[in-house]
Amino acid sequence: AQRVTQPEKLLSVFKGAPVELKCNYSYSGSPELFWYVQYSRQRLQLLLRHISRESIKGFTADLNKGETSFHLKKPFAQEEDSAMYYCALSSGGTSYGKLTFGQGTILTVHP
Amino acid sequence: GAVVSQHPSRVICKSGTSVKIECRSLDFQATTMFWYRQFPKQSLMLMATSNEGSKATYEQGVEKDKFLINHASLTLSTLTVTSAHPEDSSFYICSAILLGTQYFGPGTRLTVL
Numbered sequence: 001a002q003r004v005t006q007p008e009k010l011l012s013v014f015k016g017a018p019v020e021l022k023c024n025y026s027y028s029g030s031p032e033l034f035w036y037v038q039y040s041r042q043r044l045q046l047l048l049r050h051i052s053r054e055s056i057k058g059f060t061a062d063l064n065k066g067e068t069s070f071h072l073k074k075p076f077a078q079e080e081d082s083a084m085y086y087c088a089l090s091s092g093g094t095s096y097g098k099l100t101f102g103q104g105t106i107l108t109v110h111p
Numbered sequence: 112g113a114v115v116s117q118h119p120s121r122v123i124c125k126s127g128t129s130v131k132i133e134c135r136s137l138d139f140q141a142t143t144m145f146w147y148r149q150f151p152k153q154s155l156m157l158m159a160t161s162n163e164g165s166k167a168t169y170e171q172g173v174e175k176d177k178f179l180i181n182h183a184s185l186t187l188s189t190l191t192v193t194s195a196h197p198e199d200s201s202f203y204i205c206s207a208i209l210l211g212t213q214y215f216g217p218g219t220r221l222t223v224l
Contacts, residue, residue: 099157099213
């Protein structure tokens, strides 16, 4: 069975500080990993996915298969980054699109 | 961008009644939609995959006779919670895929009294 773990329920940083949201997964095959973000009173939206290897809003995430991790990082946090962040995994194949979510991390960026 | 809507945004019903929640892809066609459930302060849990023109596939532990899913068109999937009970109170969220990206609806808050 696949599982996604986000060990931090709450994370607080000051504006301009680096931030790292941790995500670990367990899955025997080759998963597709995602980070979703939910801003206050808004719907869940895709932030980035590992296959794109892109930076969105200054965030990056690298898939580390050895450590089964997909941590989200940003070198200089901004107040507008305050939101709930979910790490998610899709096993692909016949389960294409089915997402297993982590518990989520609430990021608060203080001025 | 792709937009997914849900109706209603919130509903309160009495125990024993049935409630229907609609999920629409407004500007694209979706042969597959997904239904998630979110308990307070918890993560999203996939309930079922809604397939246009065929039966939905349910995740383990989800009662298909209780959570009826119909995907009659390429833009509409409905979730009917039958004989609702207070333990069915939750936040229900649907999603649809367009070009490999999953777009989520705003969710429906169901409260069963």
